[in-house]
Structure formats: C-alpha cells, structure tokens
Amino acid sequence: MFEFCRNACVLLPQPRRLVVLASAVAGLVLTACSSNFIYKPEVVQGNFVSREQVQALRAGMPRQAVRDVLGTPLVTSLFHAERWDYAFTIRRQGAEPQQRRFSVFFKGDALDRIEGDALPTEAEFAAKLDNRRPPTKLPVLKATESDLAKFPVKPDAASVPALPAAPGGSVSYPPLEAAR
Structure with a gap:
C-alpha cells in the first residue's frame, strides 16, 4: 500500500503533490480535533426526586x-402493580453523568415502604448542575x-393636582367611542 502511494505521488507534478499532502494533513488534523468541538446536547431522562419530596x-x-408529591412514575408494570419506579439520568x-433510582412500594392503595439511592436536596442538585462556570461575586449595592x-426627586401623589371631578363626585373620562 505504501509502495503504491509513494509511486502515485512520484507520478504527480510538484504542485499537485503539495496539494495532496496538504489535504491529507488537514484531514488528519481535523479528524483528530473534531471530537473536542462537537456540540453534545444535554440529555435529561426520567423524574428528578429530591430529598425534600421523599421527606x-x-x-x-x-x-x-x-x-x-413525586409526580407520575417513570415505570409501572402490570406484573408489579404494587411498585412504582422513578429513575433519573442527566x-x-x-460534567459527570448523574443517575438516580428510587422505588415506592404499596400494599393495596397505601404506601408501604420506599427504597433507592441517596437523594440530593434541590439546592445540592442545582449546585451540581451549575458546576461548569465559577461562581461570581455579586457587587455590593x-x-x-x-x-x-x-437624581431628581419625583413629586409624590399629594403634590400632583387632582383631576376635575364631575357632578356627583366621580371622575369623568372622555367616551371610548364616538357617539352615533
């Protein structure tokens, strides 16, 4: 294979050889770097359940x-009607992917027990989402x-002259539509 490439390049005129070589190098560089610049959308799946909700x-x-309290379960099964599963992945x-699982078990129509991963509070979850930018210090106001x-002081309501009152003590406004 290398013998073929070497022979093919020798057969090309000098300017063409440079174009082929530059194209090959550019292709290799772009292929190597492209994985770092591709936008990957945020993927959120399931129901986020916080520690406050479980409490x-x-x-x-x-x-x-x-x-x-928890929202509609992500998974319900006819075969396991007494169990609701809540799963969450982001x-x-x-950032590191986050994954949580939480299950609720019933006896009849009443909540019996709960099982699952340790759940963060809403504040902890929000802080973990915002880990890509450093916190900024707010200016003192x-x-x-x-x-x-x-700045000029606006007149208060007491110093503004009142509208002329119509007979009977109410304020009179012009009609919205012309009389017919």
Whole structure:
C-alpha cells in the first residue's frame, strides 16, 4: 500500500503533490480535533426526586397523594402493580453523568415502604448542575446620600393636582367611542 502511494505521488507534478499532502494533513488534523468541538446536547431522562419530596412521604399515604408529591412514575408494570419506579439520568457536556433510582412500594392503595439511592436536596442538585462556570461575586449595592442627590426627586401623589371631578363626585373620562 505504501509502495503504491509513494509511486502515485512520484507520478504527480510538484504542485499537485503539495496539494495532496496538504489535504491529507488537514484531514488528519481535523479528524483528530473534531471530537473536542462537537456540540453534545444535554440529555435529561426520567423524574428528578429530591430529598425534600421523599421527606414529605408518610406510610399509609394513598397512591394519589404519592403521585401528587413525586409526580407520575417513570415505570409501572402490570406484573408489579404494587411498585412504582422513578429513575433519573442527566448527561451534560463537560460534567459527570448523574443517575438516580428510587422505588415506592404499596400494599393495596397505601404506601408501604420506599427504597433507592441517596437523594440530593434541590439546592445540592442545582449546585451540581451549575458546576461548569465559577461562581461570581455579586457587587455590593450601596448608595450614599450624595449618589442619590444626583437624581431628581419625583413629586409624590399629594403634590400632583387632582383631576376635575364631575357632578356627583366621580371622575369623568372622555367616551371610548364616538357617539352615533
């Protein structure tokens, strides 16, 4: 194979050889670097269940109350009607994928027990989502009397003249439509 390429390049005129060589090098460089610059969309699947939601659950709660707290389960099965599964996965470019599983078990219509991974609070989850940019320090919002004096003071409602009142004490406005 290399013998063929060497022979083919020898047969090409000098400017063409440079074009072929430059094209081959550019193709190799672009192929090697392209995986770093491809946009990969964020993939969110399932239901996020927080620690606060789980703390709101109580043994004996009816199914509808559990659904109100946790949302619709991701997986329900006819063969396992007494079990609801909540799964959550998020994959973001530049961050570790997160995956959580949580199951709720019923006896009849009442909540019996719960099982699953350790769940983060909503604040912990939000902080973990925002890990790609460093936190910025908020500026202190202070204005001195001299800073405030630079802006004109708007008149208060007491100093604004009142609209002329119509007979009977109510304010009269012009009609919205012309009289016919």
